[in-house]
Amino acid sequence: MNRILLPVYFCAALLSACAGPTENSKEISQELFLTDSLKSVVSVDTVHLYDVTDELTLNGRVTFNQEQVARVFPIFGGTVTDVYAEIGDHVRKGDVLATIRSGEVADFEKQKKEAEQQLIIARRNLQSVQDMFTSGMASERDVLQARQELNNAEAEEKRITEIFSIYHLAGQSLYQVKAPVSGFIVEKNINKEMQIRSDQNDEMFILSGLENVWVMADVYESDISKVHENAPVRITTLAYPDRTFTGKIDKVYNMLNDESKTMNVRVKLTNEDYLLKPGMFTNVYVQNRVSGKQLPRIDSHALVFENGKNYVVTVDTGNKLSIKEVEVYRQLSKDCYLSSGVSEGERILNKNVLLVYNALNAD
Known part of the structure; x- marks a missing residue:
């Protein structure tokens, strides 16, 4: 029993210290302030207006960059x-x-030795014919023919040498x-x-190379109209639950797989530290903008749901904490849009919110 109640006592003691000197627990519930000690366990975010987006969740997998x-x-x-x-x-x-070790390589080695030998013979023959031409014992035609034989021998030796270089022939x-x-x-x-x-x-x-990878996602036929090139996406994996990878759809494969009846879309990602391994399964969240509407957007962790209603904990200019009821316009996996309850510029808690909410609701 003591082990079960310990967290409750700890939270109450912490919040009492954060609230400053009070006479009773009821007073704590009425006034609670964001003190330095409380800042160490909560996080504060400022509400901003954003274009309302819808989010389509797709199943994906990491693959090699085929390029x-x-x-x-x-x-x-x-x-x-x-x-x-x-x-x-x-x-x-x-x-x-x-x-x-290859017999074909042995044949090339034999050709190389023959080409080197023919080159030596052609050079000597040209030198001999040139000497004979100087003494009048050979014609100019004989010199030209000897020079052509040398050119042919050099070309053959060069060809064999290039084959050794291209195919990485190592001898023996x-x-x-x-x-x-x-x-x-x-x-x-x-x-x-x-x-x-x-x-x-x-x-x-x-x-x-794994410096860049592809994420291939499957789109069901009913969702094809919701995806398009350059649509921004968020990608999460089981291996790194606290990390989100961002990118854009760079290619839509406009064909359905005959078996799965799905269409593929591709996202190219820079793979820092080789975190993404080919074969990993991913969740791909495709964002679609709803034009003409801007609403306050908050982190989903900032919401507290109780008795069919949603609440947030706000922080005023004097660092006083209060509970406000809000209406959710659209709930996404990471964020949610609010139709009422808070305005742009207000500050709200988005970490350990339930702890503070329970303290403010204490009788």
Whole structure:
């Protein structure tokens, strides 16, 4: 029993201290002031007028920004000798993800050696023909032909060198699979000693940056008229219940899914500290403006509902606390619009309001 009543005693003692010296509890209920000690447990907000908005709640999910997704396919068939990256790892562009031993790479290495040898022979041949031309033993045509052979040998050697650079051929019949972009490994379909083919359809790795993510939300057919591009949205997640992410609808997919009979809308978000993970479920609140009407808007936490009526606790210029009945015009998940009871510029409590309300209502 003592454990149950302790919070009540604590609140009464706190409010008594905040109210200053009084003779009895009835006097506390009649006059209560916002003192410095009370400010430490409550929060005060100023009422402002806003355009009335309606809010549509949608189910959404975090997905990768498809503009930042890179898929890595095998260039050559062969055997995987080493894998250096796992799902969830962050890699930088150019980091080696795996190495593969391939017979096709061995063929390119053979071509490279042949091209280098042909280049040496062509250079020597041109030098020899030029010497013979100087002594009158070769014609100008012979010199031109030798120079053309050298040009062909240089072109072939350059082609093979570029292939080695493009495909990251590392010698000893190995080629390196490197990250084409910086980002996170989001899918991996390769393991050590695995046999792969150059014509397989499965990606070895899928990489994506998480600096920006997409939130895809489902819109039922009855709500399609309520969403449009550039509509402001609020987004909440189970992982961060006290945090709200804001953005705008940047794309409306004007087609219905055959199975779910819903239309998708997309919101692009900057993902600071990688808080949003692909696959997370979200609530997406789409705001729709109702033109021509402005009303006082307050935080929903400022409302106290009792006996079918709504109340707020106001703070006057002398820091005196009072209870006012208000009429709610529209209740949203985070805010609500009032049709009467308070005016623009008034100050109200929006944290631990029930504690103060109960003290002011005490008999």
